[in-house]
Amino acid sequence: xxxxxxxxxxxxxxxxxxxxxxxxxxxxxxxxxxxxxxxxxxxxxxxxxxxxxxxxxxxxxxxxxxxxxxxxxxxxxxxxxxxxxxxxxxxxxxxxxxxxxxxxxxxxxxxxxxxxxxxxxxxxxxxxxxxxxxxxxxxxxxxxxxxxxxxxxxxxxxxxxxxxxxxxxxxxxxxxxxxxxxxxxxxxxxxxxxxxxxxxxxxxxxxxxxxxxxxxxxxxxxxxxxxxxxxxxxxxxxxxxxxxxxxxxxxxxxxxxxxxxxxxxxxxxxxxxxxxxxxxxxxxxxxxxxxxxxxxxxxxxxxxxxxxxxxxxxxxxxx
Ligand code: CP
Numbered sequence: 275x276x277x278x279x280x281x282x283x284x285x286x287x288x289x290x291x292x293x294x295x296x297x298x299x300x301x302x303x304x305x306x307x308x309x310x311x312x313x314x315x316x317x318x319x320x321x322x323x324x325x326x327x328x329x330x331x332x333x334x335x336x337x338x339x340x341x342x343x344x345x346x347x348x349x350x351x352x353x354x355x356x357x358x359x360x361x362x363x364x365x366x367x368x369x370x371x372x373x374x375x376x377x378x379x380x381x382x383x384x385x386x387x388x389x390x391x392x393x394x395x396x397x398x399x400x401x402x403x404x405x406x407x408x409x410x411x412x413x414x415x416x417x418x419x420x421x422x423x424x425x426x427x428x429x430x431x432x433x434x435x436x437x438x439x440x441x442x443x444x445x446x447x448x449x450x451x452x453x454x455x456x457x458x459x460x461x462x463x464x465x466x467x468x469x470x471x472x473x474x475x476x477x478x479x480x481x482x483x484x485x486x487x488x489x490x491x492x493x494x495x496x497x498x499x500x501x502x503x504x505x506x507x508x509x510x511x512x513x514x515x516x517x518x519x520x521x522x523x524x525x526x527x528x529x530x531x532x533x534x535x536x537x538x539x540x541x542x543x544x545x546x547x548x549x550x551x552x553x554x555x556x557x558x559x560x561x562x563x564x565x566x567x568x569x570x571x572x573x574x575x576x577x578x579x580x581x582x583x584x585x586x587x588x589x590x591x592x593x
């Protein structure tokens with residue numbers, strides 16, 4: 275074996291995934307295509323992560339992000355270590371120091387941190403790829419799985435798909451906006467609650483400029499011609515069951531209840547129903563809609579696996 279020979283598959287240019295807005299449109303399209311290939315040819319990628327460890331760091335709870343990354347690494351022949359932030363020495367030291375150590379033992383890091391600034395600090399310090407597992411501003415892994423779901427549903431032709439999102443303008447929306455720009459998806463936003471501080475105005479403007487973004491508060495008309503109708507929680511997951519947020523929760527529910535995904539709203543629409551999960555039945559969506567014939571919610575959640583695999587294969591091996 276030639277010790278000086280570099281495997282041509284190895285990409286030595288360090289690249290991270292904080293959000294799709296930081297990737298070229300071509301790279302975003304490539305990530306989606308790779309996700310589809312990985313999904314359809316799962317067996318071909320077995321062993322691609324052999325000898326590699328992913329460290330997953332969570333400041334917040336997770337079901338899908340944790341399971342899809344861990345299952346993804348296992349299926350690719352690699353290993354994943356799950357770290358609960360509170361049980362690590364990140365609580366005692368600087369993100370920079372702890373991250374630099376992790377990079378000595380891990381091939382990639384995936385972090386769900388509350389504050390995007392902390393994620394950027396980790397990215398700055400890291401000598402291995404860092405993947406954003408959801409922060410206050412972005413959820414890129416979810417957005418790729420969403421686009422994979424739409425692409426699969428349309429036999430691969432994602433360009434021109436009409437997606438209506440009804441809910442709070444949040445981290446999901448920021449990532450849907452940035453990924454839609456690259457993929458030619460038409461996005462209609464029905465967002466009665468929006469916080470100017472957390473809206474990615476640059477990505478929003480880019481989508482407006484190319485004529486792919488409509489904003490309205492008329493939910494009924496926004497679902498009529500939609501191919502897909504998507505909703506998400508009205509309150510960040512860490513606050514949903516927090517008694518100190520009860521007042522804010524009630525306020526949001528009052529504003530958002532007319533925008534709930536329910537049979538009455540969907541009676542004039544053939545759109546497929548999407549939700550990134552976890553679901554709060556009776557809030558953003560009624561229970562009957564979750565498993566109705568129009569719902570593709572479980573396909574969407576399942577697709578996290580292939581989306582995660584594609585992201586890791588691209589970042590670590592340049593596939
Ligand atoms: N959609 C999503 O990220 O799910 P989890 O919070 O369960 O990881």
